[in-house]
Amino acid sequence: MQVERSEPLRDGAAAHTPSVELAVIGLGYVGLPLAREAAAVGLKVIGLDRDPKVAAGLNSARSHVDDVSDDDLRRMLAAGFTATTDEDCLARAQTVVICVPTPLNGDGGPDLSAVTAATHAVAARLRPGQLVVLESTTYPGTTEEVVRPLLERESGLKAGADFALAFSPERIDPGNTGHGLRDTPKVVGGCTPSCAARAVAFYGKLVDTVVQAKGTREAEMAKLLENTYRHVNIALVNELAVISHELGIDLWDAIRCADSKPFGFQAFRPGAGVGGHCIPIDPNYLSYKVRSSLGYDFRFVGLAQEINRRMPEYVVRRAQDLLNTADRPLHGSRVLLLGVTYKPDVADQRESPAVPVARLLRRREAEVSFHDPYVAAWTVDDVPVPRVDDPRSAARDHDLTILLQDHSSYDLPALADTARLLFDTRGRIFRPGVEVL
Ligand SMILES: NC(=O)c1ccc[n+]([C@@H]2O[C@H](COP(=O)([O-])OP(=O)(O)OC[C@H]3O[C@@H](n4cnc5c(N)ncnc54)[C@H](O)[C@@H]3O)[C@@H](O)[C@H]2O)c1
Structure with a gap:
């Protein structure tokens, strides 16, 4: 040194x-x-x-x-x-x-x-x-x-x-x-x-x-490369989640199997979208530089953004389908969102995909409430979302529970036992009766 x-x-x-x-x-x-x-x-x-x-x-x-x-x-x-x-x-x-x-x-x-x-x-x-x-x-x-x-x-x-x-x-x-x-x-x-x-x-x-x-440019690029790499790979598995569902393939199992390869593969997992300060935002900085300096688009970033931005809509559509299997319309159903931060075990809500999910559910006239151990009060589009204190008993009272973040304090088997309908967007609860993204 x-x-x-x-x-x-x-x-x-x-x-x-x-x-x-x-x-x-x-x-x-x-x-x-x-x-x-x-x-x-x-x-x-x-x-x-x-x-x-x-x-x-x-x-x-x-x-x-x-x-x-x-x-x-x-x-x-x-x-x-x-x-x-x-x-x-x-x-x-x-x-x-x-x-x-x-x-x-x-x-x-x-x-x-x-x-x-x-x-x-x-x-x-x-x-x-x-x-x-x-x-x-x-x-x-x-x-x-x-x-x-x-x-x-x-x-x-x-x-x-x-x-x-x-x-x-x-x-x-x-x-x-x-x-x-x-x-x-x-x-x-x-x-x-x-x-x-x-x-x-x-x-x-x-x-x-x-x-x-x-030099400084290489150091600046290194950071954007890291985040764009995550952004693009998350988009890849998000698109594969949609495709696999249509094809009747368990993508989570495919990821588990691919992840057994000791070289050349890094596992990314699908979800309701991308959040946090970095992943949804930083690639835009690179796109800006490419467009303003070179006059063309950084197409990988544009595509990844389009796919990741559509995930909340896809999650809501899957939620609607799930309610339909129980003869319930989304309109008027009580939907409980669990985990509204952008990742597990943090309080950071920046760019969380839970916001567009709640917004889209409300637009379809669902009654939305939430629980998050790290969030005492949550407002979407300036309208407060009611908070439940006990996620397990609340899951019993709601038509549908959607796990958006798998905070480690959540007792997932207990939730699966009590929820009327459970939609797991994090790939954590594999048992009959639980819908997994
Ligand atoms: N949060 C992350 O996980 C993370 C990870 C890697 C890189 N970054 C990058 O690091 C930078 C900072 O992010 P952050 O998450 O720490 O932000 P933050 O919002 O948590 O904190 C930034 C702080 O800067 C203060 N501030 C703003 N303008 C100021 C000024 N002119 N003078 C003095 N203080 C000012 C704000 O009041 C705030 O307290 C960003 O560029 C972000 O992209 C963040």
Whole structure:
């Protein structure tokens, strides 16, 4: 591992004396675990978030992020971590890492407003010798074409000479207890070789393995490749689920069998759609780049989006068919949705396919209620969905129960025993009388 140079990159540029080793901008699902890891290895860390409620909560040891517990926060605070809304804290940091959201705008293109706002804040206080890293997921070219010019223009300093600039994609997987920040290799790409060396040395303190990309574009592309790969393969099995049902083939069993191959195959499983911040959104960033730079479409992404977006409609159609077998129309039936987050065992509801499922059921005049151990109140299209307290007894009172997320607290055999009709979209309950996607 190379050793970090704390001195400025250009001879003679005056270095400031940083009082904190790391400032993290954006204290959400990505920024907070990074701050925790850095504090755990003894770095002095400050967190900047534009939301005063986030900063106040963290300073009171209240975590709003699933994978960071209140106990973790207490440890961080004891190690000197503080959260603030004051951008001036950036001037005191040796390294600044930007972890702000990169959503889509109204036209489905990249919304980089949080990245540019954070970059302005850094640029206004940039000091010789600082390392700036962008971690937000974005299209290839963002670091070089958006972040670097802003920093250089507004500070008068030069990347690779006066300060270091790099991109390092976050690979955090909320709810994953098997892999965390430390044991997941970290990809790092610098604007120049010296920028890369600074970033590699910084992340080498936090993670076991740092993988150096050729440059920032390759590091940006690596992240989008990972997520597009998931997106496309989920679409593949979703389409196969529809086809297999028509053909009378148990796709889940076929996946199990294919997964026995020790090489060349990775199992993906169908579901009611794709959710979360990454998979439904990130491939759009790549599509945007392809269309805006090359003038044609990234067809794989378009096709995967079309298939995945149709899954809620397909789930509702299958639910309707199932009710028909019991001589019940969907209209007027009581339907219970179990698990409305985007994946099991997390509270994150972003882009959850449960929303379009509920919307489509309501459009067909079904009476929808829900249960989720992680969600106390749930609103779809500004109309609250009634919550049941006990999923097992509620399944008895509803005409149809649809398992959308298999949270590990669900007693699936008990649900199968009590539900009048059960539709399992996660492929977890294989027994007569249970409909599986
Ligand atoms: N959540 C994930 O699982 C995940 C995984 C990998 C990569 N990412 C990427 O990481 C980035 C951050 O995602 P996240 O899930 O942590 O988002 P988040 O919404 O959980 O947190 C972002 C935080 O940034 C703050 N913020 C926004 N603009 C700001 C600004 N200008 N200055 C200071 N604070 C600001 C917000 O108040 C919020 O607290 C995104 O680009 C995302 O695509 C997310």
